[in-house]
Amino acid sequence: MTPLVGVLYIVAFSLFIYGLMGLTGPRTAVRGNAIAAVGMVIAVVATLLIPGMGNWPLIVLGVVLGALVGVPAARKVKMTAMPQMVALFNGVGGGAVALIAWVEFRTTGGYLVEPVYVAVASLFAALIGSISFWGSLIAFGKLQEILPGRPVTLRGLQQPLNIVLLLGAVGCAAAVLSDVRTEILMIVLLLAAAALGVMVVLPIGGADMPVVISLLNAFTGLSAAAMGLALGNTALIVAGMIVGASGSILTNLMAKAMNRSIPAIVAGGFGGAKAVIATAKESRPVRSTSSADTAIQLAYASKVVVVPGYGMAVAQAQHAVREMAQLLEAKGISVSYAIHPVAGRMPGHMNVLLAEADVPYEQLKEMDEINSEFPQTDVALVIGANDVTNPAARSDPGSPIYGMPILDVTASRSVIVLKRSMSSGFAGIDNELFYDPKTSMLFGDAKASVREIVEELKAL
Structure with a gap:
């Protein structure tokens, strides 16, 4: 990282924090959002200035495609549909982190010459990012009423299945760390985490959905911070930690507002939009x-x-x-x-x-x-x-x-x-x-x- 990139990152971090402060009230929220957006633009530009950044045509194509999808969607969305858009956009961030972790696994030969902390951070990012992406898609489907708003469960098999999926994903990560560098393990990890994200959110009813959105937002931030650690990217670490910390605090506040514990919410089974009155x-x-x-x-x-x-x-x-x-x-x-x-x-x-x-x-x-x-x-x-x-x-x-x-x-x-x-x-x-x-x-x-x-x- 060159001195110029370092200075730009510091400016970007300052704008992130100052913009977040503006989000504490409606009067300053629009300005705070704009300030944070400027910070993100500076962070992106600084990252692109790092020597040997890579395939410029592919980077430009990604930016153009993202803008073509994101800008019209954000401008046209109705306020009633804002929750599902937040869930969807948040999930895309987690999915991007999971894909980056997979690419990092492939380009390093299964972390062959990487320090242990890089492998641990990357595998953690893959696990949490995949859970966040697929869980957010289910949340989007429930909010959009594509999926039932009521809890969808496997009854007594629900929690054992979730534990098996979690242990399977963690086991794949442990195998990679123990020098088993077969790519199929990384794919199984991502698939097990994806299934876990689906199975965790499906049993959660509409009454708990505000807490779920906040929790998945925190997951995306934590996965991004972990991926930043693996890549040695300071901007990704700081931005991810800000999102992860703020999302975690908000999740806790929302759970307290409902007098429900976060484990109880994740366990699901509460609330549905189509219930019948006695x-x-x-x-x-x-x-x-x-x-x-x-x-x-x-x-x-x-x-x-x-x-x-x-x-x-x-x-x-x-x-x-x-x-x-x-x-x-x-x-x-x-x-x-x-x-x-x-x-x-x-x-x-x-x-x-x-x-x-x-x-x-x-x-x-x-x-x-x-x-x-x-x-x-x-x-x-x-x-x-x-x-x-x-x-x-x-x-x-x-x-x-x-x-x-x-x-x-x-x-x-x-x-x-x-x-x-x-x-x-x-x-x-x-x-x-x-x-x-x-x-x-x-x-x-x-x-x-x-x-x-x-x-x-x-x-x-």
């Missing part, structure tokens, strides 16, 4: 309301808390919600937004949607902050949120979500739920909130319902 509970009375009555109730409130969920994202209702909030604020009504850490299908999903609609950051309040305000709230307007508002998490020890921290909307004076139907959320269980005497249900598409409320507010 018929016994369907017979319980539910109060319905209209857009006109909702508008009157909101107009005479002093404090309104909007609780967004994935239903708002599906309906693309965030701009209509922002217009409704502005009308209420013009009447002197306080409006804020209750954000649960796992609302939606990826970390920060609701924050991104509301920021897109220019909702002031000060009005977005995390669960711990907003829960103390619900007793002073006149109307809690729940738009497409389900499991994160379910009182069963506190009152029913037999519920799968028992112990999960929730938004305490039942403490408010009145609750209005905007929803298409009485269907369950990702956890696949009935929501006790719908049957609460304080709750009124406004059935229909969230965007259409909010627009009707807006028109009624204008007429008052």
Whole structure:
């Protein structure tokens, strides 16, 4: 590495870290993302300046093909499809690392003259990268509803099979390290890791998907850092460690927000998008309301808390919600937004949607902050949120979500739920909130319902 390359890498690392700091808030997120992107461009240029870099036509072809696929996909993706795009793009990174590890094995004759740490780092990168790639593809399929959102398991055989696949992959790596340099071992390692990635994510239901995306993101970062160590590439080490560390921290925070351990999440079996509601509970009375009555109730409130969920994202209702909030604020009504850490299908999903609609950051309040305000709230307007508002998490020890921290909307004076139907959320269980005497249900598409409320507010 030449002195120029070293200096450029230091500049790139500084921009990575500074850009990451900007991602801590919606106001600075766009700028932070742009700064980090500039850092990555500098890192790529610096890498290409390393003497003897290699086949330039092939490098240019790869860059062009990547840009032709990535740029249009990122520009055209809808906000509702952002979680699956994040899962897919993250998986591509892990897959690239696995392929690089395979190429490194072939070009070095099975690490024939390489130090032991290079072989260990490369094999680790191949294992984790392959798990991340194939696991991310399954996560993408579930989010895109190509695959069932419910847990898909082999019941009692699930965990033994996962252990066999893991031991098989580790055994192949150990054989390579013990001087068995047959390429078939590397291929079996990659295939066993691929099967393990598939089998680990398939049993995980939709309710746990935000945590899974974050965990796989951390895996990709760790595999990239390990590959950087094997290749002696400082940029790859630093970037990978940043992604791995931030993803690990976020995974832990998300798991705590659901009051579930990461091993329990990986074990799977929780939550599915197509669950059936128990018929016994369907017979319980539910109060319905209209857009006109909702508008009157909101107009005479002093404090309104909007609780967004994935239903708002599906309906693309965030701009209509922002217009409704502005009308209420013009009447002197306080409006804020209750954000649960796992609302939606990826970390920060609701924050991104509301920021897109220019909702002031000060009005977005995390669960711990907003829960103390619900007793002073006149109307809690729940738009497409389900499991994160379910009182069963506190009152029913037999519920799968028992112990999960929730938004305490039942403490408010009145609750209005905007929803298409009485269907369950990702956890696949009935929501006790719908049957609460304080709750009124406004059935229909969230965007259409909010627009009707807006028109009624204008007429008052």
